[in-house]
Amino acid sequence: MDFRLIQTCPDSKARAGELITPHGVVPTPVFLPVGSQATVKTLTPEELKDIGISMVLANAYHLYLRPGISVIEKMGGLHQFMAWDGAIVTDSGGYQIFSLAPLSQVSDEGVVFRSHIDGSRHFITPELAIRFQEALGADIIMALDECPASDAGFEEVWAAVKRTHQWALRCQRAHRRDDQALCAIVQGGVFPELRRQSVECLTSLGFAGYAIGGLSLGEPKEVTQAMVEETVALLPEDKPRYLMGVGSPEDLLEAVSMGIDIFDSALPTRVARNGALFIRLGRVNISNSVYSRMEQPVAPDCDCYTCKTFSAAYLHHLFRCQELLAYRLATIHNLSFIINLMSKVRVAILNDTFSSFKGSFLKDYKPANEQARLNQKQRWLQARKHRE
Amino acid sequence: MDFRLIQTCPDSKARAGELITPHGVVPTPVFLPVGSQATVKTLTPEELKDIGISMVLANAYHLYLRPGISVIEKMGGLHQFMAWDGAIVTDSGGYQIFSLAPLSQVSDEGVVFRSHIDGSRHFITPELAIRFQEALGADIIMALDECPASDAGFEEVWAAVKRTHQWALRCQRAHRRDDQALCAIVQGGVFPELRRQSVECLTSLGFAGYAIGGLSLGEPKEVTQAMVEETVALLPEDKPRYLMGVGSPEDLLEAVSMGIDIFDSALPTRVARNGALFIRLGRVNISNSVYSRMEQPVAPDCDCYTCKTFSAAYLHHLFRCQELLAYRLATIHNLSFIINLMSKVRVAILNDTFSSFKGSFLKDYKPANEQARLNQKQRWLQARKHRE
Numbered sequence: 188m189d190f191r192l193i194q195t196c197p198d199s200k201a202r203a204g205e206l207i208t209p210h211g212v213v214p215t216p217v218f219l220p221v222g223s224q225a226t227v228k229t230l231t232p233e234e235l236k237d238i239g240i241s242m243v244l245a246n247a248y249h250l251y252l253r254p255g256i257s258v259i260e261k262m263g264g265l266h267q268f269m270a271w272d273g274a275i276v277t278d279s280g281g282y283q284i285f286s287l288a289p290l291s292q293v294s295d296e297g298v299v300f301r302s303h304i305d306g307s308r309h310f311i312t313p314e315l316a317i318r319f320q321e322a323l324g325a326d327i328i329m330a331l332d333e334c335p336a337s338d339a340g341f342e343e344v345w346a347a348v349k350r351t352h353q354w355a356l357r358c359q360r361a362h363r364r365d366d367q368a369l370c371a372i373v374q375g376g377v378f379p380e381l382r383r384q385s386v387e388c389l390t391s392l393g394f395a396g397y398a399i400g401g402l403s404l405g406e407p408k409e410v411t412q413a414m415v416e417e418t419v420a421l422l423p424e425d426k427p428r429y430l431m432g433v434g435s436p437e438d439l440l441e442a443v444s445m446g447i448d449i450f451d452s453a454l455p456t457r458v459a460r461n462g463a464l465f466i467r468l469g470r471v472n473i474s475n476s477v478y479s480r481m482e483q484p485v486a487p488d489c490d491c492y493t494c495k496t497f498s499a500a501y502l503h504h505l506f507r508c509q510e511l512l513a514y515r516l517a518t519i520h521n522l523s524f525i526i527n528l529m530s531k532v533r534v535a536i537l538n539d540t541f542s543s544f545k546g547s548f549l550k551d552y553k554p555a556n557e558q559a560r561l562n563q564k565q566r567w568l569q570a571r572k573h574r575e
Numbered sequence: 576m577d578f579r580l581i582q583t584c585p586d587s588k589a590r591a592g593e594l595i596t597p598h599g600v601v602p603t604p605v606f607l608p609v610g611s612q613a614t615v616k617t618l619t620p621e622e623l624k625d626i627g628i629s630m631v632l633a634n635a636y637h638l639y640l641r642p643g644i645s646v647i648e649k650m651g652g653l654h655q656f657m658a659w660d661g662a663i664v665t666d667s668g669g670y671q672i673f674s675l676a677p678l679s680q681v682s683d684e685g686v687v688f689r690s691h692i693d694g695s696r697h698f699i700t701p702e703l704a705i706r707f708q709e710a711l712g713a714d715i716i717m718a719l720d721e722c723p724a725s726d727a728g729f730e731e732v733w734a735a736v737k738r739t740h741q742w743a744l745r746c747q748r749a750h751r752r753d754d755q756a757l758c759a760i761v762q763g764g765v766f767p768e769l770r771r772q773s774v775e776c777l778t779s780l781g782f783a784g785y786a787i788g789g790l791s792l793g794e795p796k797e798v799t800q801a802m803v804e805e806t807v808a809l810l811p812e813d814k815p816r817y818l819m820g821v822g823s824p825e826d827l828l829e830a831v832s833m834g835i836d837i838f839d840s841a842l843p844t845r846v847a848r849n850g851a852l853f854i855r856l857g858r859v860n861i862s863n864s865v866y867s868r869m870e871q872p873v874a875p876d877c878d879c880y881t882c883k884t885f886s887a888a889y890l891h892h893l894f895r896c897q898e899l900l901a902y903r904l905a906t907i908h909n910l911s912f913i914i915n916l917m918s919k920v921r922v923a924i925l926n927d928t929f930s931s932f933k934g935s936f937l938k939d940y941k942p943a944n945e946q947a948r949l950n951q952k953q954r955w956l957q958a959r960k961h962r963e
Contacts, residue, residue: 225892229899231884254892258868262886270884480646496619496658498650504613504642511617511902 188327188368188395190215190427190448196541200419200446203536206427208274208326209366210266211241215427216443216536218434218529219244219276219451220522223283224253225269227522228456229515232271237492238519239526241273242326244451247319248280248287251309252302256319264324276451277325279316279358281332281372282400282431286568293333295350313357321364329398330358332372337404344376344401345384352388359392368395370429376401377410379417386421396449397422398429403438403452405564408557412441419446436465436528437554440545443532455525459517462506465524469553473517478503491523492516576715576756576783578603578815578836584929588807588834591924594815596662596714597754598654599629603815604831604924606822606917607632607664607839608910611671612641613657615910616844617903620659625880626907627914629661630714632839635707636668636675639697640690644707652712664839665713667704667746669720669760670788670819674956681721683738701745709752717786718746720760725792732764732789733772740776747780756783758817764789765798767805774809784837785810786817791826791840793952796945800829807834824853824916825942828933831920843913847905850894853912857941861905866891879911880904 189207196202206213220227220235223246227235235243245265250256262268265275284291288300297312316331331354333347355371362369371394375382389397399418402411415430422428427448433439434452442450455465462473466486473485484494485502493502493516505513528548535544554560577595584590594601608615608623611634615623623631633653638644650656653663672679676688685700704719719742721735743759750757759782763769777785787806790799803818810816815836821827822840830838843853850862854874861873872882873890881890881904893901916936923932942948 224896224898225889226898226900229903231880231900231903253896254867254888258888258892261868262870262888268886268889270889479642480649482650492619498656500642500646500650501613501656501658504646508612508641510612510614511899512614512619514899515617515619515903 190396190425192425194537194539196444196536197539198542199444199545201444201532201536201541202446202448203533204427204448206242206274206449208242208368210272210274210326213241213274214533215448216439216529216532217242217449218439218525219449220456221451221453222269223249223453225250225259225265227518228460229518230522232269232273234492234519235271235522236273238523239530240522242276243271243273244276244278245269245323245325246280246283247277247316247323248283250277250323251280251311251319252304256322260322264322266324274327275325276327276449277320277323277329278431279320279329279331280311281316281329282334284311285334285336293350295353298333313354314361317358317361317369321362321367324364325367327368327370327396328362330355330369330371330394332374332400334374334401335376337376337401337406339376341378341381344374344378344381347376348374348381348385348388351385355389355394356392359394370394370396370398370427372398372400372431373418373422374401375414375418377406377414379414382414382418383421386418390421390423394426396427396429398431398449399447400431402430403432405561405568407561408438411438412445415442415447416445434525435554436525436552437549439525439528440532440548444541444545455521456518459521460514462513462517464517465521468551470555473499473502474506485520486524489520489523491520493520493523578784578813580813582925582927584832584924585927586930587832587933589832589920589924589929590834590836591921592815592836594630594662594837596630596756598660598662598714601629601662602921603836604827604917604920605630605837606827606913607837608844609839609841610657611637611841613638613647613653615906616848617899617906618910620657620661622880622907623659623910624661626911627918628910630664631659631661632664632666633657633711633713634668634671635665635704635711636671638665638711639668639699639707640692644710648710652710654712662715663713664715664837665708665711665717666819667708667717667719667760668699669704669717670722672699673722673724681738683741686721701742702749705746705749705757709750709755712752713755715756715758715784716750718743718757718759718782720762720788722762722789723764725764725789725794727764729766729769732762732766732769735764736762736769736773736776739773743777743782744780747782758782758784758786758815760786760788760819761806761810762789763802763806765794765802767802770802770806771809774806778809778811782814784815784817786819786837787835788819790818791820793949793956795949796826799826800833803830803835804833822913823942824913824940825937827913827916828920828936832929832933843909844906847909848902850901850905852905853909856939858943861887861890862894873908874912877908877911879908881908881911
């Protein structure tokens with residue numbers, strides 16, 4: 188993988204570039220929809236292409252449990268298994284093991300964890316995380332990291348930073364396939380000093396890119412942003428920067444302005460299945476009775492398949508009847524909204540108009556209430572098993 | 576609507592023809608997928624077209640309850656509401672009122688029933704059934720009928736036949752839109768004499784076509800077939816004949832050979848969502864572990880999107896993970912199988928090879944076990960509320 192930096196915003200840290208991968212050129216900043224189980228929920232690969240998606244995120248933890256790495260290897264790898272010829276990133280599964288699997292026990296050697304599906308016992312090491320991701324064959328793979336909870340104290344986070352460093356080194360040594368780019372994940376919780384330590388360790392080893400992990404886990408938004416800003420300032424200019432787990436329009440714009448190139452989040456697809464749709468003014472719920480007789484599409488200025496084809500009243504009806512088509516049409520709309528937003532962001536950076544674009548977008552867009560957002564996130568983190 | 580009879584099989588009653596509707600020419604024999612709530616579950620209109628579907632069935636009872644007839648009328652009718660420019664049949668809702676709605680009370684005037692969704696009380700008359708269907712705007716609409724249970728006795732069925740006759744007359748008088756073809760529904764349960772009476776009454780009134788209702792409700796298959804045979808023999812040659820609720824491959828072939836032109840059934844789409852897929856040899860379940868590592872598609876000779884794009888192992892994986900894409904891919908496959916079957920049937924009739932085609936198909940195709948089928952049907956009839 189090659190990363191080419193094309194333009195930097197004169198009055199923010201925003202940057203436009205491109206990732207050259209074995210499965211196509213990915214313009215950055217880029218948002219990756221989440222396809223943990225080798226499917227972006229409800230959609231076919233053709234629909235992803237139509238929406239303008241160039242890269243998706245899959246998850247080694249989920250795929251290791253189901254269908255099993257050897258099944259996908261036998262099918263010729265993940266691209267062929269899910270019939271997706273665009274680029275793929277696989278997460279190593281560190282975050283999922285620590286957040287989804289009950290009773291995980293970490294040691295320097297690796298992690299013992301129990302499957303969140305059937306309780307079966309498994310052991311993963313950095314070397315195995317690489318072996319699995321090499322078998323899956325994604326374009327970008329991630330080192331195994333230890334991801335402490337958002338309320339972990341300094342000592343616990345410090346230990347995780349050190350272990351993440353050792354594991355990153357072992358991943359690097361285990362990594363053989365040179366058609367796959369190995370990226371490391373910066374940890375350090377909400378402690379600037381530990382973030383700095385983590386960056387220094389990892390950059391000294393030299394990876395193809397750097398992800399910022401351990402954020403958006405329920406901490407206040409200002410803390411997230413402060414940590415991102417601190418971390419990005421220490422990362423090398425010439426490597427892509429990936430902020431994991433961020434996907435609301437307002438958060439994307441802020442993080443782009445701090446110099447992030449890559450994002451993933453289940454948020455746009457997850458809230459879509461609950462009927463929450465992005466429009467220019469904020470997030471609306473299609474189940475609201477105001478839509479029951481609305482002839483226009485939910486977003487009249489949107490050119491996604493859903494808005495071009497169906498009235499808001501039809502979408503409202505499908506949600507009310509819990510028709511499966513509802514979840515699909517809403518997913519198409521929300522992903523289109525985010526992809527279009529990122530595309531406009533990139534054009535603005537290239538035209539040196541990013542700051543005014545961001546200001547004008549955020550002036551009209553009303554984010555979800557912060558306290559509601561935190562409560563929702565907490566509920567979700569607790570209940571998310573099996574979701575995505 | 577115009578019905579043109581093109582060819583009759585020399586050694587069975589099978590016939591090939593076409594229905595000329597305001598929304599396209601529909602070659603017969605034809606199978607209609609069920610889209611009770613203005614959506615064929617999981618699929619978009621484009622996918623229906625790609626599969627080769629020319630006509631779908633919607634349901635006035637379901638649409639009356641949700642979203643309400645006036646909503647669809649305001650949206651410009653059902654075609655526009657669901658963005659389907661092919662032909663549509665609406666069922667009057669008689670069958671649904673008698674099978675889904677609790678505590679329905681029938682009188683000569685009409686039926687009082689409670690919504691199966693919220694228990695609210697409603698009253699429908701033959702005139703209202705027509706008014707609603709005119710507002711929906713389907714190409715073919717059905718007279719309101721009284722549909723007794725499969726175990727109803729002679730007297731009860733006889734009363735229903737008489738009332739269905741009176742109601743058909745009132746529907747005919749109430750019917751105004753001459754771009755919609757009004758068809759009547761033959762009742763008579765499992766009593767040949769009552770079937771004959773019902774046909775005589777209805778044909779004396781003269782409808783655009785005749786449906787055979789009140790069958791496939793859990794009675795043995797031989798009884799269904801005997802009733803169909805008796806009824807068809809009495810129906811006019813020059814009008815289309817519609818057997819309601821039949822959709823398994825073996826039943827379709829038998830009924831075609833008896834002279835039926837139109838079919839609908841939720842079976843292919845419903846069983847698809849349970850992972851039961853039609854292949855040349857019968858019905859298989861993709862959840863079976865035999866598929867867990869199968870690189871070929873579930874039906875290697877099938878040219879549907881699902882089989883052309885994905886391995887059986889991938890589909891198996893999606894079902895195991897209860898991924899929403901699973902239901903969609905399985906629906907595409909099963910509808911394609913049935914549509915392709917009907918297309919081959921039609922070609923065979925046109926080529927005077929129908930009997931050998933039927934024999935050769937049924938020689939290889941192993942139908943679902945009859946007792947299992949009956950039990951399954953009974954379970955489904957009891958539990959089907961909300962399904963489709």
